[in-house]
Amino acid sequence: MNALPPCPKCNSEFTYEDGGLFICPECAHEWPAQAAAESGADSAKVYRDAVGNILQDGDTVTVIKDLKLKGSGGVVKVGTKVKNIRLVDSDHDIDCKIDGFGAMSLKSEFVKKV
Numbered sequence: 001m002n003a004l005p006p007c008p009k010c011n012s013e014f015t016y017e018d019g020g021l022f023i024c025p026e027c028a029h030e031w032p033a034q035a036a037a038e039s040g041a042d043s044a045k046v047y048r049d050a051v052g053n054i055l056q057d058g059d060t061v062t063v064i065k066d067l068k069l070k071g072s073g074g075v076v077k078v079g080t081k082v083k084n085i086r087l088v089d090s091d092h093d094i095d096c097k098i099d100g101f102g103a104m105s106l107k108s109e110f111v112k113k114v
């Protein structure tokens with residue numbers, strides 16, 4: 001069994017791989033093997049808030065639970081509004097600035113889009 005994807009042009013299942021390219025013997029279409037391998041996880045990552053709204057760079061959100069800050073001992077209170085978020089691909093997937101606290105990272109599961 002081979003796990004090569006079918007040809008995106010003619011749907012032929014007889015695709016073969018050669019030098020980093022997938023090649024279709026039926027219509028002679030060639031496309032990069034890497035693109036197929038990567039289409040899925042990272043490039044298409046969707047960020048959602050606590051209730052499932054899709055988040056985008058520049059959105060304004062509110063914090064839905066008190067968040068204790070490591071180090072400073074401060075607490076970002078529930079209901080705190082956070083403007084102009086920036087989405088990043090990490091455990092804390094929102095970079096932002098909060099008035100009175102400065103730059104920090106939040107988890108999307110603890111915010112709600114306004």
Ligand SMILES: [Zn+2]
Pocket residue numbers: 007008009010011012024025026027028029
């Ligand atoms: Zn084809």
